[in-house]
Amino acid sequence: MINDAADRYWNEVGQYHSGADNTWRDLRRLVGYFGETKLLTEVTDDAVASAQDLAKQERGSGNGALYLQRDGQS
Known part of the structure; x- marks a missing residue:
């Protein structure tokens, strides 16, 4: 699952x-976007492209709602 991979990478x-801090934020954003239980084998090129588009929009709006804090709180 993507959450397990992100935790291990961290x-x-x-x-x-x-x-x-940026690495942590980006990992949590990915987990938030794809969902904790998404299998890595289910992440397609199109899904990655959509996540990149969303990240560009977030940077422009200053919205960081897609990621969790280190303690697991939203």
């Missing part, structure tokens, strides 16, 4: 990035 790699 624990093994992402938390050590110099911009770790």
Whole structure:
């Protein structure tokens, strides 16, 4: 599931990035967009393109509603 992959990436790699807060935000945004139980094999090119379009819109509006805080709260 995408949530498991995001958590593993965070624990093994992402938390050590110099911009770790941004990495965390982006991971949570992806999980929020696709849903915690989405299988990675179900993520298509079209779905990724749609997520990228949504991210561009969010950056323009300043809305960060698609991601969760580290403690799991929305």
